[in-house]
Amino acid sequence: MKLVSCIPSFVLPRAAVLALALCAGVAHADQYSAVEKLIQSGQSALALEQLDAKIKDAPRDPQWRFLQGVAHMNEGHAAQATATFEKLVQEYPELPEPYNNLAVLYAQGNELEKASRALQDAIRANPGYATAYENLGDIYIRLAEKALSQAGTLAPVEQTRLQPKISALRLLVTRAQPANAAGAIAPTTAPATKK
DSSP: OOEEOOOOTTTGGGOHHHHHHHOOHHHHHHHHHHHHHHHHTTOHHHHHHHHHHHHHHOTTOHHHHHHHHHHHHHTTOHHHHHHHHHHHHHHOTTOHHHHHHHHHHHHHTTOHHHHHHHHHHHHHHOTTOHHHHHHHHHHHHHHHHHHHHHHHHHOGGGHHHHHHHHHHHHHHHHHHGGGSTTSOOOEEBOOOOOO
16 A cells, blocks of 8 residues: 655645645745655654654644654554544544555554545545555455455355455455555655645
C-alpha cells in the first residue's frame, strides 16, 4: 500500500475552515517543506523535535500534526502515529490522507477490516483519490486470501480446489510488498503546503 506524503493542494479549497487554518503563507510553506525533507531523509527524530515546537505554536495546524504522525510512523511509534491520525480524521474528516495513513497502520497490525473502512472513508472524503483506491485493492486481496485460507481450514476436503486461488492471491500480495518492506499498504508521507 502507498503511504501518502502530502495533502494535495487541490483538496484544500473544498474546506473553507481548513483553508483558513492553512493560510500560513510562503514562509510556512518553506517550513513545512524543510520538516518534510528531514522526514524523507530519515531524520524523523530531528523532525519530531522541530514539530514539537511548531505544534505548540499552532496546535490546530493539520499539516504540522500530519507531519508529526508521519514522523512517528517512520520512528516505529505506531501507537502515537495512530492517535495523531485518528484525531486528525475526527477534526478534519474532509482530508483523505490521514485516513490513508491510518489504513497503513491498521494493515501493519493485521487489522484489515479497519484498514478497509479507513480507506473507504478516504474515498468518501475525496472520490478522486487514486492512492486510496489502490490501497483498498491491496486490502481486498489480503482479505480474500485470508477468507480462502479460513475456508480451507474449515473444510479440508476443499483444500485442493482452493489452493490455486490462495496461491494466486499470495503471489499478488508478494508482488505488492516492494512498495513497503512490511508488505503493508503505502502511507502518505507529507501534506502539501498552501501556495
